[in-house]
Amino acid sequence: MTTEQLTKQHCEACQAGAPQVSDEELPTLLAQIPDWAAPVRDGVMMLEREFKFKNYKLAWAFANKVSTLAEEEFHHPAILLEWGKVTVTWWTHAIRGVHKNDFICAAKTDALLDAE
Numbered sequence: 001m002t003t004e005q006l007t008k009q010h011c012e013a014c015q016a017g018a019p020q021v022s023d024e025e026l027p028t029l030l031a032q033i034p035d036w037a038a039p040v041r042d043g044v045m046m047l048e049r050e051f052k053f054k055n056y057k058l059a060w061a062f063a064n065k066v067s068t069l070a071e072e073e074f075h076h077p078a079i080l081l082e083w084g085k086v087t088v089t090w091w092t093h094a095i096r097g098v099h100k101n102d103f104i105c106a107a108k109t110d111a112l113l114d115a116e
């Protein structure tokens with residue numbers, strides 16, 4: 001599956017018991033979002049990327065776009081908004097890890113930049 005295909009997909013409603021991304025799938029999916037890191041915090045894997053901007057207002061506008069994306073997909077990230085920087089972190093709370101949804105949303109988050 002290509003990055004292009006990830007951005008064209010939509011999140012599925014997921015609840016506890018939904019499958020985390022398997023160790024076999026992980027490398028392939030990570031390769032499609034090369035600017036994202038996959039930190040593990042308190043045993044929970046996440047997808048995280050920092051986006052840099054010239055000032056606070058531009059960072060704020062991007063954070064708003066990510067929030068709109070989240071509502072559209074009904075899948076919600078952590079967003080840290082700072083002067084000139086937005087850190088977006090995707091993971092699936094219901095399964096305490098990363099689901100395919102998180103990769104779809106990370107790819108869609110990158111696509112928001114191209115739309116700027």
Ligand SMILES: C[C@H](O)[C@H](O)[C@H]1CNC2=NC(N)=NC(=O)C2=N1
Pocket residue numbers: 074075076077090091092093094095
């Ligand atoms: C009630 C529950 O929070 C909702 O079903 C959705 C909302 N958005 C969500 N977003 C994320 N990242 N993980 C979830 O498990 C999740 N659950």
